[in-house]
């Protein structure tokens with residue numbers, strides 16, 4: 001299982017880098033889907049199958065599809081690809097990458113001091129739901145109110161014309 | 162609302178049922194090469210050139226069929242025999258253009274060109290779809306058995322003078338004073 | 341012979357049977373459609389047309405595999421692979437009989453839903469990368485349709501899941517030993533059926549590939565084996581939906597003892613496959629906006645209501 005974890009993690013990292021470097025937006029999106037799916041595998045290996053499946057259904061399956069949907073409507077062609085290429089100059093990416101490298105070092109430092117293991121048993125749907133509707137019920141309700149507001153707003157935007 | 166839903170549901174189920182029982186109905190398909198379908202006598206299929214009851218070519222190369230043809234697929238050339246009869250020197254139908262409309266048959270004054278109930282004329286090479294007179298001409302009268310153009314038309318040829326055609330009176334002698 | 345759950349032999353067997361069934365379905369569907377339209381269907385190759393599938397396969401394999409020069413090659417090649425992988429992976433969690441299956445997963449239903457939602461990529465990428473207006477229109481329609489009907493599909497299943505108390509498809513089957521879920525969950529079944537057809541975009545909901553409107557929709561530019569993969573994946577999806585309905589609402593392998601449990605499963609699943617083909621023969625295709633309105637304004641409230649009532653009944657007993 002540990003080896004699965006490392007493979008999936010490596011795929012996630014590589015795919016995420018590829019998302020940034022890709023100039024073809026559709027390919028970038030595909031890499032992003034791959035990255036999300038490998039994160040789902042990471043979740044699964046860590047013992048959270050429910051979270052893994054939700055990652056696949058909600059992020060990879062719904063949100064990214066909507067991204068792709070929007071891209072389809074935008075009608076991007078070769079010229080956007082060239083534009084993207086021209087934006088990716090060393091002057092643009094060196095500083096952010098140095099900064100994030102420093103952050104990464106810190107992160108690795110912190111993580112190496114933590115001690116955690118792959119969970120001995122899987123956290124099933126039951127446990128997650130019990131938690132959601134037990135101690136965290138306020139958070140769930142707040143989130144649903146937020147979503148409701150979003151729904152109403154979307155309805156309003158679609159109607160007003 | 163409830164009624165609408167019920168109606169919609171019922172009609173869908175009824176449709177499904179009606180289509181389902183077709184499983185046991187007789188099929189409309191005719192399994193063609195094994196079972197030949199019945200072709201109606203007036204079906205417009207392969208074109209032939211017929212002969213009159215005496216065994217002579219009926220076609221008089223009048224070119225009416227070529228004019229009538231909407232896709233211009235008939236080509237022919239007039240020739241004349243010693244006795245004064247006209248005949249086509251060549252007669253060519255390009256069946257890859259022919260639309261089997263039957264206009265040529267309608268136009269023909271001599272019933273020479275006729276459409277028959279044969280439709281199996283597919284070829285692998287397009288050039289093979291061009292039929293010459295030898296391919297078109299048959300040794301028979303086709304659909305009209307007794308008709309002979311030169312017998313009824315007033316045309317004068319050797320051996321048949323004016324006024325000798327069927328149902329034809331002798332020409333009026335303009336020099337005579339008799340009525 | 342190791343035929344337990346998840347042994348390599350079992351996996352190979354299931355994979356082979358599923359693919360062969362899907363290929364056979366091409367012929368079966370053409371024959372059945374023929375009968376229902378008062379025709380005979382293909383009956384020339386082999387005994388009563390039984391070898392038609394071989395002829396079809398030879399044709400598909402030997403056809404020119406053409407990638408249009410204007411297409412986005414990478415996405416164009418990847419797209420048919422995605423749908424094939426995704427539908428085949430979904431079979432991993434289907435329980436065919438008490439001891440036949442690939443994995444015994446606690447998140448079976450979720451896995452199927454996740455795979456179904458990933459299937460949308462194939463259709464969308466295929467259409468987008470073809471760089472063809474019909475393909476683009478088709479994949480736009482497909483995206484909207486698949487995302488929408490995923491929602492109803494998921495919610496309609498929740499009733500069954502609430503009754504069982506588990507996402508495990510095996511447990512769902514076992515809990516139906518004293519009554520199939522078709523009775524208490526009839527509304528859920530109808531919604532799942534409709535959403536299933538829409539999800540696998542078969543007729544009457546084949547709006548993404550409606551021939552009469554937009555050529556072949558998202559696979560307009562595909563040919564040869566790539567088209568074949570889309571084509572076969574559609575049939576595998578049909579088998580998948582039928583198996584799912586069997587498992588979720590019709591007691592899966594359960595049945596009287598005189599037949600083995602796999603046979604019961606196969607009989608029920610084939611019944612649904614035939615029903616889907618009948619639907620294709622009988623029901624006309626709705627318009628695109630009708631499909632959307634129908635989904636969001638009718639199916640969604642209905643499925644939510646179904647869930648609420650089911651929940652209330654479970655709580656009160």
Ligand code: SF4
Pocket residue numbers: 208226229230231232233234235254258259260261262263264265266
């Ligand atoms: S059937 Fe019509 S198209 Fe054919 S040769 Fe006669 S006139 Fe021309």
Ligand code: SF4
Pocket residue numbers: 219220221222223224225226227237265268269270271272273274
């Ligand atoms: S076939 Fe008939 S219409 Fe045509 S040239 Fe001969 S006589 Fe005239």
